Amino acid sequence: MKNDLPDIAALEALLREQRAAYRRAPYPSWDERAAHLKTLREVLLDSRDAFADAMNADFGNRAKEESMLAEFLLIKEEIDSALRHGKRWMKAQRRATSKWLLPARAKxxxxxxxxxxxxxxxxxxxLLAAGPLISALTAGNRAIIKMSELTPRTSMLFEQLVAQTFARDHVAVVNGDAALAAAFSSQPFDHLLFTGSMKVGHEVMRAAAEHLTPVTLELGGKSPAIVGPHARFDYAVDSIVAGKVLNAGQTCIAPDYVLVPRGKEQAFVERARARVARMYPDFARNADYTSIISARHFQRLERLADEAREQGAQLHALADASPDPHARRFPPVAVTGAPDTAALMQEEIFGPLLPVIPYDTLDDAIAYVNARPRPLALYLYDDDKASVGRVTHETIAGGMSINETLMHLACESLPFGGVGASGMGAYHGYEGFVTFSKMKPVLTQARFNARGLIAPPYGWRVRALLRVMMRF
Known part of the structure; x- marks a missing residue:
């Protein structure tokens, strides 16, 4: 954030500036909102190569194709959907009126x-800056965005482009360290959306509570994949592996562990190893595999793997390469026999380690999932309608994909959000519009109405009316 004032004072001044601008124009027309969305679409898509280069530098290695598929294609689809539907979402919605309130109208x-x-x-x-911004702009809001200090080149480019594209009192980006992030979450925003870890989510919610700021928290967690009794096994393994290795597992909805029918553990490992070999031939020199974001995150993954091994787990390398701390390349590893007490089984992994856990019956698999905090995502591979119905209705997760991983997030018409420990609230599509709107209920009473019949002084007439009303 470029300002002569200290960062926190500048942030507070920026919030006051945006709030004053909102009061001057509290309800932008659809044409204004659509123009803002089109402008955002143009600047982000025109700059996608520059962003891909910045992210590649920030990560140490990240394929441009991965950035295009996992970020910019989704941004384009989300904006296009908002442009198609936003005008309709803005319209007042008629609601039914109780017969005792007629002839009043409700909306x-x-x-x-x-x-x-x-x-x-x-x-x-x-993606995670633009996605919430799309919903906020569609709903007619102003926005201040705090980018991550772990992606400095990407964050600075985003700040520069937003500053060149939007008025400061409409959309602004601030960059800074953890102290600025803490100050950011304590500001009296009209709504605060945070995407990140559960630990930081607690801190954000505590800070927001000071001003009773409503929050949407996207927190991740340990998202399970279940290979059901009637799954197409090879397809299921291939799909789970593809979901796990995207961005080297650094994805909030990546499959965190996989439940397989007992006796299928080794078959899973062998098929997963073959799948990785097809996806990343000559793994050690393959440029399509993403690096771990920082040395600290790389060391954490090493610690999770080492501790699990020390506690009796077996580690199965899925690529012919060793972890490279210099390049921060951590090859995918399947883990069997990990005890429940291992940190690997307690913490969100956020990397290419994949515990493989056997189960005996579908009842056992469902019970295993339900005994743990509710995940951000759940993946089921099964072609049996009854099994699909059971898992769908007997588990709770932020979102679910059947015979697929990750792609429920790419469906812009579906809300995206957590439940319980994996977060609260949702955005994307119409639900994103609602999240960043006050859906104000309005009752309009007609000139001639019966309201006076139930007003004091209470007597025989009111008592008689109550008897009639309570019978219907």
């Missing part, structure tokens, strides 16, 4: 909340 009127705060993580820095 819900969507209104912009005001100034939205967005805290962005490092793993998909452009």
């Amino acid at each position: 819900v009127v969507p209104q912009p909340l005001g100034v939205v705060g967005i805290i962005v993580p490092w793993n998909y820095p452009v």
Whole structure:
């Protein structure tokens, strides 16, 4: 954040500036909102090569194709969907009126909340800045975005482009360290959206509570994949591995562990090894595999693997390469026999380690998932309709994909959000519009109505009316 004032004072001044601008124009027209969305679409897509280069430098290695598929294609689809549907979402929604309130009319009127705060993580820095911003702009809000300090080149480019594209009192980006992030979450925004770890999510929610700021928290967690009794086994393994190795597992909805029918563990490992070999031939020199974001995160993955091995787990390398701390390349590893007490089984992994856990019956698999905090995502591979129905209705997760991983996030018409320990609230599509709107209920009473019949002084007439009303 470029300012002569200290960063926190500048942030507070920026919030006041945006709030004053909101009060001057609290309800932008659809044409204004659509113009903002089109402008955002143009600047991000025109700069996608520069962003891909910046992310490649920030990560140490990240394929341009991966950035295009996992970030910019989703941004384009989200904006296009908002442009198709946003005008309809803005319209007042008629609601039914109780017979005792007739001839009154009821409706819900969507209104912009005001100034939205967005805290962005490092793993998909452009997507997770732009996605909430799209919802906020569609709902008619102003926004301040705090980018991650772990992706400095990407964050600075995003700040520069936003500053060149939007008025400061409309959309602004701030960059800074953890102290600025803490100050950011304590500001009196009209809504605060945070994407990141559960640990930091606790801190954000505590800080937001000071001003009773409503929050949307996207926190991740240990998302399970279940290879069901009637799964197409090879397809299931291939799909789970593809979901796990995207961005080297640094994805909030990556499959964190996989449940397989007992006796299938080794078959899973062998098929997974073959799949990795097909995806990343000559792994050690393959440029398509993403590096781990920092030395600290790399060392954490090493610690998780080493501790699991020391506690009796078996580590199965899925690529012919060793971890490279210099390049921060951590090859995918399947883990069997990990005890539940291992940190690997307690913490969100956020990397290419994949515990493989056997189960005896589908009941056991469901019970295993339900005994743990509710995940951000759940993946089921099974072609049996009854099994699919059971897992769908007997487990709770932020989102679910059947015979697929990750792609429920790419469906812009579906809400994206957590539940319980994996977060609260949702955005994307219509649900994102609602998240960043006050859906104001409005009752309009007709000139001639019966309201006076139930007003004091209470007597025989009111008592008689109550008897009639309570019978219907």
